[in-house]
Amino acid sequence: MSKILVGSAPDSWGVWFPNDPQQTPYTRFLDEVAASGYEWIELGPFGYLPTDPQQLRDELGSRGLKLSAGTVFEHLHQDNSWDAVWTQIEDVAKLTAAVGGKHVVVIPEMWRDPATGEVLEDRTLTDEQWRKKTQGMNELGKAMFEKYGVRAQYHPHADSHVDTEENIYRFLENTDQQFVNLCLDTGHVSYCGGDNIAIINAHPDRIGYLHLKQVD
Template identity: 60%
Template sequence: MAQQTEMSRGSRLTRIRIGSAPDSWGVWFPDDPQQVPWSRFLDEVAASGYEWIELGPYGYLPTDPVLLADETRRRGLKVSAGTVFTGLHHGPAVWDRTWEHVSAIAGLTRAMGARHLVVIPSFWRDDKTGEVLEDATLTPEQWRHLASQTERLGHEVRERYGLDIVVHPHADTHIDTEENVARFLDATDPALVSLCLDTGHYAYCGGDSVKLIETYGERVGYLHLKQVDPAVLAEVRAQDMPFGPAVGRGVMCEPPAGVPALEPVLAAAEKLGVDLFAIVEQDMYPCAPDKPLPIARRTRAFLRSCGA
């Protein structure tokens, strides 16, 4: 505890820009009766002390850039990134469908003045039902497709929209464990593909975020701040539970109650000497509508105590 107190009272983190996302309000889908309305999310994220937000699932926030710009501006909010979902390991056959999905979101992201597009790989099992959709392990050919098509996506998104893609390792996808993240990074061009390091998902899959930053620091282009409850995670692993039910069980918890400790992660990121967004994402779908705001306020206060 003394070490954490000393660290939190250290020099301010000057290269880290803190934000939050619809995910921290229990928002996983463009439209769902269990989710808070978008206007309430914007009101509450601003009231929590955050300046930056992500777009979340496309269609949750208004897709009219003029309306969205007005709604965010009057609350003192700015957009850091959009999010897309891809299955690029399936190769060129899925490119047209992928680009149709990506282009609409990239256009809105650019219109909002953001510079990043978070790319989440497709799930190998359904995150709600647990239905196995495909093999959890990629073949060598699928790894080659994943690398080449992600590079293609990075090139096209930059050329057409001026955005950088940051690929998000995620539970129940093929980019998950330390081994698979390293394999993906080693197979892709650093000039085209960067990483969105989600501290919670990486811990969920057994990875060490500080070690990754220290090893692949030049590839880390974006952060999601999240923690895992170790006791719940042990149950999830023992039962081979899909990610959606695991979230419902409470596997992602409020900082600083879980792992990894965020102070050393932020300190390691600061040492990279580049400007980085660090967006809070506490997965908790579904959740009671009055639950997110108090957590968001406490989390923002905790991150301030860390110098962020």
């Protein structure tokens, strides 16, 4: 029988950047997430938690915590993007695997600036850009798994090119289940007008990870 292991992440503590004096210090986050009763956490922005594997193992182990996943962003629909995306993937995948994590959540970069709202590129991808993104994710997921043993879980995101239910289906239909599956974020799907239950019913075998929002 399958089960869901419930965890938390630094962004639940308002952490969005590797370094920001206004953010909760990582030691306080770890103390408080453990005190809240969680056993599983995500890595958060790379560099927020210690990037030395032994130090991170020690920090987690002393609090009875385990790491489920790291997080990265991708822009593979753009020309000559592989090297930049793979560089950050390697950092996160290597650290995640070193401390026992099995997943890397991959998020599409947004088509407008999240801070200012400035439009950075067209909000709709061409067919060729879709091909680059989905083919690139197949190659990325394969490389991540073969080199580090971590699974790519793709996270649709508001104000990105993979946002609506329709775009999620298009992404799933053009990616390889062996190497790329879905991090279903119930909040982003709902915000973009999608039906989470419909997505689960349509592709139950593609849901590899969950982000739950507004949960009591």
